[in-house]
Amino acid sequence: MHKKALNILIAPDKFKGSLGAVAVAEAIARGMHKQHRAHHIVRQPMADGGDGSIDLLAQLGQLTQHTTQVNDPLFRPIEAVYYTQDDTAFIEMAKASGLALLAKQERNCLNTTSLGTGELILDAIRQGFRKINLFIGGSATNDAAIGIAQALGYQFLDQDQQVLAPIGGNLERIASLKKNEESPDIDEVKFQVVCDVNNPFFGESGAAHVYAPQKGANAAEVAQLDQGLRNIHEVFRAAGLPNIQDLPGAGAAGGIGGGMVAMFGARLVSGIDLFIDWFGLEAKVQQADVVITGEGQLDEQSVQGKVIGGVAQLCKKHQKPLIVVCGQNTLSAAARQRAQIREVKAIMEYAPSVEEAMGRAAEFLETIGEAIEVNVE
Known part of the structure; x- marks a missing residue:
């Protein structure tokens, strides 16, 4: 039989x-x-939005590859890629701001930035792409997206109105934020942030306490980073931006999820749900x-x-x-x-x-x- x-x-x-x-x-x-x-x-x-997700999309789909020079997590120049299809760009943090780009002894998210990811986004916007799918797995950062925001025209100032470098260690020093007059036009750009975690912005289950130790932070540095996230959250609120503390996924990738929602009106989406739908x-x-x-x-x-x-x-x-x-x-x-x-x-x-x-x-x-x-x- x-x-x-x-x-x-x-x-x-x-x-x-x-x-x-x-x-x-x-x-x-x-x-x-x-x-x-x-x-x-x-x-x-399959993929779930973690690092390597856009490589799988590129393998399986008809995407166009773009390469541009950006800053790595420690402000060194590197070549990084992103992909596009129709009016949409697929950008992965790991390509420009990823932990894998750093040697073990270089990993310290007090000093790292998401600036390079912002530069990838800026390149896509300048080329006319109006939908940005940002995959945030594998990041080396805990900067609440202030690096991305600097590339897109924001400045972050201390109490003496001095511009601060967009790194995790400076979050607690930020007193205000402002947009440059020559900021790129992003009003028509729709941001979708793809993540696979539900952590709040700060606190015991937040970005710093849960993920910063994997990115080189010791206990004292975790506490400093968490305080920085609490501070930038207050700065966001004082600027009339939304309250993102309890938004599921706000703490993803060192606060990138929350920062992107607050400053750019991004939509946070579950990576696995997205790929289940796409495939x-x-x-x-x-x-x-x-x-x-x-x-x-x-x-x-x-x-x-x-x-x-x-x-x-x-x-x-x-x-x-x-x-x-x-x-x-x-x-x-x-x-x-x-x-x-x-x-x-x-x-x-x-x-x-x-x-x-x-x-x-x-x-x-x-x-x-x-x-x-x-x-x-």
Whole structure:
């Protein structure tokens, strides 16, 4: 008796530091083809707005690449890219203001700026693009978007009316802000900020306390940065700008989310929801008998606003069995049950070391693809 041919959807995120989402999907599919030739396999590489998201869009879509010279997080000149399609620019903070651009000893978000990201935006606006999709994952900054704002015509002044450099360490010194007379015309520009976290602007769950330690800040510096965020929030309010403290995502990327809403009327959107919509993923889940997703590190965060969480919600909604493939698995059994994940396959079950797991990820994923049982009971 022949087993029924199944529709299998493979929709993974990248395995950070190892393989992009396209390569992950291909490796799993290669393994599955060896064992399940009769099945129909659909690959849909995914992203959630984190760093690398626009590279995936560029791989999968008809985007035009632009390169321009901007400031890196420490004000050094670098070449950075962004992409466009129709009247829309796709800009990623990580390209100009990313943590990966700095050596470990250079990482200190008291000293870093989002200025280069603002210069990418300015270049796009000058070329006539009126919709800006800003992806803010992977940033090196905690400057509440004052670097971006300086590139777009704002100045930030201390109590003596001296212009301050747009870095995290100066947030607490800002007494007022003003727009230059020669500011670029951005009234018709619509900003959409793509993020994958829901943190408030400041406080224990805010930008500094949660993310600054990953960007080189010690406990005293975290406290200073948090005070700076509280201060710039008061400056925004005094200037008649909106209250963004409790806006979900205001604390994303060192306060970029909140700063962009306050100064530019940006709309904050969930990265995974956006990609689900762009890629028509819900329809693909509905058509599938089995869904496979994955990322490098499976943990509690994976099921909250990330690719795996978004795919899991769709599978739960449409009652589809979900298999997760990962590099390393630290997700609790309770969280796995809540997400209704049927099975987890981790590369570390096959690899002798983390180095081997990352260096030979495609090979191990192919092996896992071959080992996955996809019967629908």
